[in-house]
Amino acid sequence: MEPGPPGSSGPAEPGPCLSAQRGADHAASASLQSAARTEPGRHSLAVAAVLPAGGCGERMGVPTPKQFCPILERPLISYTLQALERVCWIKDIVVAVTGENMEVMKSIIQKYQHERISLVEAGVTRHRSIFSGLKALAEDQLNSKLSKPEVVIIHDAVRPFVEEDVLLKVVTAAKEHGCTDYDLEFGTECLQLALKYCRTKAKLVEGSPDLWKVTYKRDLYAAESIIKEIISQEICVVMDSKEDNKHVGHLLEEVLKSELNHVKVTSEALCHAGRHLQQIILDQCYNFVCVNVMTSDFQETQKLLSMLEESNLSILYPVVVVSVHFLDFKLVPPSQKIENLMHIKEFSKKVKERNILLYGLLISYPQDEQKLQESLRQGAIIIASLVKERNSGLIGQLLIA
Numbered sequence: 173m174e175p176g177p178p179g180s181s182g183p184a185e186p187g188p189c190l191s192a193q194r195g196a197d198h199a200a201s202a203s204l205q206s207a208a209r210t211e212p213g214r215h216s217l218a219v220a221a222v223l224p225a226g227g228c229g230e231r232m233g234v235p236t237p238k239q240f241c242p243i244l245e246r247p248l249i250s251y252t253l254q255a256l257e258r259v260c261w262i263k264d265i266v267v268a269v270t271g272e273n274m275e276v277m278k279s280i281i282q283k284y285q286h287e288r289i290s291l292v293e294a295g296v297t298r299h300r301s302i303f304s305g306l307k308a309l310a311e312d313q314l315n316s317k318l319s320k321p322e323v324v325i326i327h328d329a330v331r332p333f334v335e336e337d338v339l340l341k342v343v344t345a346a347k348e349h350g351c352t353d354y355d356l357e358f359g360t361e362c363l364q365l366a367l368k369y370c371r372t373k374a375k376l377v378e379g380s381p382d383l384w385k386v387t388y389k390r391d392l393y394a395a396e397s398i399i400k401e402i403i404s405q406e407i408c409v410v411m412d413s414k415e416d417n418k419h420v421g422h423l424l425e426e427v428l429k430s431e432l433n434h435v436k437v438t439s440e441a442l443c444h445a446g447r448h449l450q451q452i453i454l455d456q457c458y459n460f461v462c463v464n465v466m467t468s469d470f471q472e473t474q475k476l477l478s479m480l481e482e483s484n485l486s487i488l489y490p491v492v493v494v495s496v497h498f499l500d501f502k503l504v505p506p507s508q509k510i511e512n513l514m515h516i517k518e519f520s521k522k523v524k525e526r527n528i529l530l531y532g533l534l535i536s537y538p539q540d541e542q543k544l545q546e547s548l549r550q551g552a553i554i555i556a557s558l559v560k561e562r563n564s565g566l567i568g569q570l571l572i573a
């Protein structure tokens with residue numbers, strides 16, 4: 173946390189906001205927003221953030237600077253930007269990147285539709301990069317779109333899991349508190365510099381375990397696992413309104429519920445212009461199972477894919493769609509249907525371009541109730557692993573339960 177430049181003006185409130193949110197974090201963020209709403213004695217405050225992102229990530233040991241390393245095919249820095257962007261009371265986000273990475277950064281901002289971002293040239297050390305960001309916020313340029321803040325949050329571009337509550341605590345403390353000897357004794361080098369050169373007092377605020385920094389290669393794997401877990405919390409079973417489909421769809425829903433204890437499993441019909449389904453997509457469910465009974469065509473799955481493509485849900489995270497086909501292998505030998513099902517390869521290639529991972533799953537649909545339960549269980553296990561792993565190498569494959 174650093175002091176903002178003098179002469180700040182213009183209201184920006186840490187607190188309630190109604191802007192649309194993207195990402196899997198909307199529920200947590202909504203509760204934080206309501207906490208902020210009820211917080212007593214809150215002041216209007218102009219807040220900006222500076223993200224130092226000019227390092228080369230030597231300890232990571234790969235040629236790409238770690239802030240640009242992909243996690244689920246999206247650069248790490250985009251997750252950090254998303255985390256700050258969803259905090260609507262942060263008015264401007266200034267990112268310091270090296271000249272050679274300026275174009276890469278611009279294309280990331282464009283591709284992932286980041287907003288309120290300004291770029292400045294990084295310096296040779298982290299502190300110089302931060303200084304460069306602060307200067308941009310302090311400058312009085314006629315055509316500058318940046319407004320002068322009272323408080324500036326300094327946040328490493330390689331700490332992707334920062335939450336709104338800790339930012340609110342830090343900003344509030346920066347506004348309200350001075351510094352104690354204790355804070356300085358146990359503070360970081362940033363605090364000491366702030367006191368030494370700006371005579372600005374600092375206050376330490378307890379962070380959360382999520383604030384860790386991606387430093388080594390193993391941290392990238394950890395970050396990927398955390399992100400996968402966040403987006404695998406809900407699966408929606410989609411079926412059409414035919415009685416047989418609904419019956420089998422609900423059976424699958426029940427088995428998924430019992431196999432996946434911590435996952436919310438919902439079901440929705442694909443008919444009636446799919447109003448409820450639209451809502452589920454808007455609420456950022458990233459996993460769908462499309463139920464087809466005794467058919468090997470993809471009409472229903474294609475309807476679902478079109479809805480997903482129109483929604484832009486997959487801009488930030490890969491969306492998993494499993495096209496499930498229940499076939500009675502005794503009545504209909506799989507070979508008869510397989511030719512049609514092979515089209516899944518083409519569909520999956522096409523939708524992969526939109527970050528949708530499409531898989532096929534054949535579930536045996538025997539007359540015997542007990543055998544059906546067993547194949548449903550097998551199917552649920554496969555679905556669970558597809559959702560959990562999000563393996564793009566397996567798209568377009570027909571798996572058999």
Ligand SMILES: Nc1ccn([C@@H]2O[C@H](COP(=O)(O)OP(=O)(O)OP(=O)(O)O)[C@@H](O)[C@H]2O)c(=O)n1
Pocket residue numbers: 223224225226227228229230231232238239268294295296297298299301302328329330385386387
């Ligand atoms: N000249 C620099 C050096 C670092 N940073 C940024 O400061 C943050 C924290 O620094 P650190 O983890 O040390 O990053 P690197 O310097 O890239 O890593 P390493 O020390 O392993 O080279 C990172 O977001 C990094 O991009 C920066 O903006 N400008």
Ligand SMILES: O=P(O)(O)OC[C@@H](O)[C@@H](O)[C@@H](O)CO
Pocket residue numbers: 328360361362385387
């Ligand atoms: O180089 P290290 O990984 O030890 O730590 C870097 C941190 O000190 C730095 O990123 C700031 O957060 C601290 O003010």
